Amino acid sequence: MAFWSSSPVPESPTVALSDWCVYQIHAGTQHLVGRNDDDNDYGHVSSAIESVNYPPLHAHSRSGRISELRTPGGLHPDASYTWYQWCLLNRVSWYVDVSSEYLCGARHDDA
Numbered sequence: 561m562a563f564w565s566s567s568p569v570p571e572s573p574t575v576a577l578s579d580w581c582v583y584q585i586h587a588g589t590q591h592l593v594g595r596n597d598d599d600n601d602y603g604h605v606s607s608a609i610e611s612v613n614y615p616p617l618h619a620h621s622r623s624g625r626i627s628e629l630r631t632p633g634g635l636h637p638d639a640s641y642t643w644y645q646w647c648l649l650n651r652v653s654w655y656v657d658v659s660s661e662y663l664c665g666a667r668h669d670d671a
Contacts, residue, residue, distance in 0.1 A: 566604065569624045575604055576628045579636040581659040582609070583643070585652045592619055592627050593643045595636035603642025612662060619662075632663060 566572065580594030589608035596604040607623040617629040635643070647655070 566625075572598075573624070574626045574628060575599075575606075576630060577604060578630045579634055579639060580627075580629055580632055581635060581657055582662050583655040584658045585647075585650075585655045590658060591646075592621070592629070593635065593639050594627075594629075595639050597630065601636065601638065603636065603639035605642055605646040617662070629662070632659060 566575075576597040577592060577594035578597050580592055582590050582592055584590045591608060592604070592606040594604055595601050606619070606621040606625065606627055608621060609619050610622055611620045612618070613620075619627045619629060621627065646652075
């Protein structure tokens with residue numbers, strides 16, 4: 561399976577994610593991981609989440625991209641693979657799933 565960078569933000573300022581979750585890594589940043597509905601269902605990992613808006617559920621990342629969060633839950637195999645490769649590339653030593661904070665609205669505008 562191949563692994564590549566996302567298109568530049570000016571070319572693709574938004575992404576629609578399904579089967580998503582949020583992981584907090586050892587550095588304290590939180591990242592969206594999911595299936596990109598707009599790009600052949602390939603996996604996607606966001607840069608660090610900066611803010612979240614409800615409703616609808618949108619996350620703004622450090623890169624400037626806006627993620628429209630659709631169906632949460634369980635990682636798609638491509639998203640899982642992408643996350644694994646991203647972790648290797650970025651030397652992530654540990655991470656924890658914090659998705660529930662986003663589902664219940666606890667992270668409103670203060671991610």
